[in-house]
Amino acid sequence: MNSATPPDPQTEQQPTKVRWLMILLATLTAVLLYLDRVCISTAGETVAKNLGISKAELDNVLGAFFLTYALGQLPAGWLGDRWGARWTLGIYIFLWSLATALLAFARTLSALLILRLACGLFEAGAYPLAASIVRRWVPAPWRGTASAVIAVGGRLGGAVAPVLTIQLMLAWTHGSQWWSIPNDATADLNSWRPVMGLYGLAGIAGAGIFILLFRDWPHLHPAVNTAELRLIRGSEAVSAGSSQGSSEWPPILAMICSFPMWMNCAVQFSANLGWGFLVTKFPQFLKDTFQSSQQQQGWMQSLPLAAGIIGLFLGGLFTDALTRSCGPRWGRSLAMSGSRLLVFVALAAVPFAGSAWTATLLLA
Structure with a gap:
């Protein structure tokens, strides 16, 4: 009689790949982030002429983005730790995309400034929350690679934004003649508006997809098997983790003194x-x-x-x-x-x- 112990199905189970879907979602978020960030400067000359504002006023608008972007970093990280990246980042994507879409209706310098301040504030959450996604979903030896992939997404969005923005503006202006226009052709003064609206709607759709597919912890995702849980967290953490993050405020004084x-x-x-x-x-x-x-x-x-x-x-x-x-x-x-x-x-x-x-x- 063969007394050999039958193999444990869990030890032979191949890990699922859901963790890389989560990294893909974070990478696409970075693409949207830089697409919406860079597009306004590419269209800046047309925007200034259309709204009748000076170069200095446009510079103030472009610079104001970075003010709220810097101020919003720490609160965004805390909110992500407290409520998780799924809803926090999903709402952030929705709000900065909504602000981008509303640029299409801006008629004054004040409206333009307020909307770009809003973009900066809500885009501030992207990378801190992406870091939490990497920490929760990726095994330690692969976290550097995952972070680099997300960073590449931002560079890709930034690289695509200038060319895509100009070509969309020219296509809106020249219609079916777009392919044959000369290199020195210029876009209509209103052509930036539908482009901002298009980018904003794409981001709003992206926010919905992110919330639909993402989960804050691996054990909460129905497609993650036990082998992938063991791979991500180690055998002692298959059932560990919590859907709620820490509610404690980060050690501000310690960071200031560091x-x-x-x-x-x-x-x-x-x-x-x-x-x-x-x-x-x-x-x-x-x-x-x-x-x-x-x-x-x-x-x-x-x-x-x-x-x-x-x-x-x-x-x-x-x-x-x-x-x-x-x-x-x-x-x-x-x-x-x-x-x-x-x-x-x-x-x-x-x-x-x-x-x-x-x-x-x-x-x-």
Whole structure:
């Protein structure tokens, strides 16, 4: 008689792949995030002429976005910890998309400013909540990869936004003649309105899809099997987790007194100065300095953003190589400081560029 113990079905069960669907949803959210963020600067010249506002007033609108975006980061993270990413991020996507759609009806500077302030406030929740998705859904060895994939989504949305926005504006203006229009063709002054409406409606649909498909914890998703739960959390956490997050406010005083946090903030601040110029003022710079056409502005703004996708992968490989050879502290510090030095040199050279394409390549 064979007394061998039959195999446990749970030990032979293959993990489902639902965790990667969750990362895909977060990545598509990042695409929408940057599509709605960048589009207004690409259409900025047309928007200013249509509303009769000055360049300085448009600059104030573009800059105001970042004010509420910065202020909204911490509350968004706390709300996500308290209520979970499903409803918190879903509502955030809906609200920033609604604000984008309502831009189509803006007739005054005040309306434009209020709606962009709203966009900044609600977009602030995207990346903090995406980080919580990675933490809850992805096994520790794969979290870096998952975070990079989501970051690529943002770069992809930013790279697509300028070209897509200009082409949609021209298509609205020229209709069936769109394919044959010359490179220096311009869009109608009202052409930005349907584009904003289209982006906003796409985001509202995306919010509904996110809420429908996403779950805050792996054990709450009906398609996740036991093997995937074990893979994500470990055997001791198959039934662990809670649909409710912590209601405690984060340790504000400890963060304020943290020297590493301030150093990280300084690095992020300096890095985002150039990034902010690229996603806000670069099209106007090309127009004023090199008299670039709208189509040229779209392609030139897209190129550095697309190059950022390559930079994410190469930067990760470079940092990993330095970390292996120099250790974690020096490897990461050298990669960070070296890359920031190169960025500084490139940005400092942009005002002296002899052509629009030279300026574009420096930003790339």
